[in-house]
Amino acid sequence: MTAFTFVSNPFGTPSTPTTQDGWNPGSWQEHPAAQQPPWPDTAALDTVIDQLALLPPLVSAAESARLRAALGAAALGDGFLLQAGDCAESTGSFHADAVYNKVKVILQMSSVLAFGSGLPVVKVGRIAGQMAKPRSNPVEPVDGPSGPLLLPSYRGEMVNGSAPTPEARRPDPDRLLYAYYRSASSLNLLRMFTADGFATLDEVHAWNREHVAASADPRHAALLDDMDHVLRYLASRPGTQPGAPEQQGFDFFTSHEALILPYEQALTRWDHSGSAWHDASAHMAWIGERTRQLDGAHVEFAAGIDNPVGVKVGPTMEPEELLALCRRLDPTRDPGRLTLITRMGAGRIREALPPLVRAVRDAGYPVLWVCDPMHGNTIAGSGGLKTRRFNDIVDELRGFIEVHRQAGTHPGGVHLELTGEDVTECLGGTASEVLEENLSDRYETACDPRLNRSQALELSFIAAELLRK
Ligand SMILES: O=C[C@H](O)[C@H](O)COP(=O)(O)O
Numbered sequence: 242m243t244a245f246t247f248v249s250n251p252f253g254t255p256s257t258p259t260t261q262d263g264w265n266p267g268s269w270q271e272h273p274a275a276q277q278p279p280w281p282d283t284a285a286l287d288t289v290i291d292q293l294a295l296l297p298p299l300v301s302a303a304e305s306a307r308l309r310a311a312l313g314a315a316a317l318g319d320g321f322l323l324q325a326g327d328c329a330e331s332t333g334s335f336h337a338d339a340v341y342n343k344v345k346v347i348l349q350m351s352s353v354l355a356f357g358s359g360l361p362v363v364k365v366g367r368i369a370g371q372m373a374k375p376r377s378n379p380v381e382p383v384d385g386p387s388g389p390l391l392l393p394s395y396r397g398e399m400v401n402g403s404a405p406t407p408e409a410r411r412p413d414p415d416r417l418l419y420a421y422y423r424s425a426s427s428l429n430l431l432r433m434f435t436a437d438g439f440a441t442l443d444e445v446h447a448w449n450r451e452h453v454a455a456s457a458d459p460r461h462a463a464l465l466d467d468m469d470h471v472l473r474y475l476a477s478r479p480g481t482q483p484g485a486p487e488q489q490g491f492d493f494f495t496s497h498e499a500l501i502l503p504y505e506q507a508l509t510r511w512d513h514s515g516s517a518w519h520d521a522s523a524h525m526a527w528i529g530e531r532t533r534q535l536d537g538a539h540v541e542f543a544a545g546i547d548n549p550v551g552v553k554v555g556p557t558m559e560p561e562e563l564l565a566l567c568r569r570l571d572p573t574r575d576p577g578r579l580t581l582i583t584r585m586g587a588g589r590i591r592e593a594l595p596p597l598v599r600a601v602r603d604a605g606y607p608v609l610w611v612c613d614p615m616h617g618n619t620i621a622g623s624g625g626l627k628t629r630r631f632n633d634i635v636d637e638l639r640g641f642i643e644v645h646r647q648a649g650t651h652p653g654g655v656h657l658e659l660t661g662e663d664v665t666e667c668l669g670g671t672a673s674e675v676l677e678e679n680l681s682d683r684y685e686t687a688c689d690p691r692l693n694r695s696q697a698l699e700l701s702f703i704a705a706e707l708l709r710k
């Protein structure tokens with residue numbers, strides 16, 4: 242691991258405070274850090290980190306606190322989280338149209354989910370910083386210019402390039418600066434889109450009507466008709482305006498996996514008003530399934546920041562281990578602080594999730610339970626392309642809701658990999674079904690397969706039905 246110097250930053254205090262338990266933004270360096278790139282030039286990394294530490298925060302502690310409060314309400318049953326976006330942001334994701342279309346589809350889904358659940362939907366993008374990937378293997382086979390090659394794995398735009406050459410795959414610290422500026426530019430767009438209201442409720446509803454018209458499923462039409470009635474009722478009431486902006490102010494939040502710890506450290510700033518450390522790289526940070534070791538660097542880092550944090554929970558998690566994570570990450574049992582994002586696989590969720598839910602419930606941790614129905618359902622499709630079946634995704638979500646209904650806990654949200662574009666990365670869906678033979682038509686993801694616009698909307702209608710029952 243690199244030993245870079247932490248530079249005190251202009252937005253923080255000159256003497257970086259250490260909390261009672263010995264935490265400071267660099268204390269993770271005393272712990273084993275999984276999935277860190279093999280940076281070939283650590284002096285260059287140190288220089289970049291010093292530069293990053295002097296750059297402005299991307300988000301404010303007050304914004305993160307607002308998200309934390311909204312997640313707290315959801316954890317207590319009064320809200321539902323929709324967290325969604327690319328697996329890995331790459332060149333195409335930064336285009337204004339791509340950001341616009343992503344916000345648009347998330348807003349459409351959110352309106353359907355709010356109707357189905359009867360709850361406010363908290364909207365969080367995997368966006369403006371989701372550029373680092375943990376990988377199963379340090380090397381991967383690729384089609385090189387003159388035949389198959391084994392190269393270091395692509396680890397996201399923050400680390401290396403996806404081109405099939407050894408040069409591109411070399412981790413380059415300048416990419417951390419690139420990721421910072423890319424994040425700033427996406428955030429600027431998000432703030433622009435949401436400042437004056439992205440769309441009215443009527444407009445969002447009209448977009449959903451277009452989707453339903455193209456879809457063959459009569460149940461979705463019925464749900465939309467019910468929404469129509471409610472909107473007409475609202476329009477008839479004095480003082481209520483479905484024509485008012487649906488998305489006003491900055492309540493579209495950002496999140497990413499806090500994987501590359503030098504980057505996160507450099508953006509962690511002392512918040513004077515809250516007297517706490519805030520990771521200003523995103524409103525919410527999560528720890529991945531491959532880096533959630535109790536004594537590991539990622540858990541150490543997340544324990545000390547006051548952002549809302551998530552942890553991915555896969556099928557090998559044991560109840561005792563999960564309780565230890567809750568103790569470590571949410572010692573004061575503060576609703577909104579900790580989100581558990583389960584990703585079991587459709588075949589395993591019904592037996593793997595109940596003991597975990599019971600243990601956390603009985604221990605009294607007020608966590609927000611969220612379903613990631615993507616990462617446990619990845620399979621190899623035709624030509625070796627990674628894919629996921631839409632029906633498996635639906636089945637895992639159904640299992641998640643069933644388990645929580647049985648335990649008397651709140652199925653509090655969904656975490657998805659999706660795009661607003663018409664890509665062909667996941668199989669199935671009814672409005673425009675993606676077949677094995679179509680997979681390569683528009684397979685554009687930089688890492689994992691995403692739901693396309695129509696599949697994402699269809700999933701929101703199905704989820705709304707499930708939540709309504
Ligand atoms: O997005 C998540 C992980 O980075 C991804 O699922 C790992 O994929 P891999 O098994 O191809 O490395």
Ligand SMILES: C=C(OP(=O)(O)O)C(=O)O
Nearest residue numbers: 328529530531553584616
């Ligand atoms: C890496 C990811 O997931 P997980 O840690 O659950 O495998 C991801 O969300 O892209």
Ligand SMILES: [Mn+2]
Nearest residue numbers: 328658688689
């Ligand atoms: Mn992924």
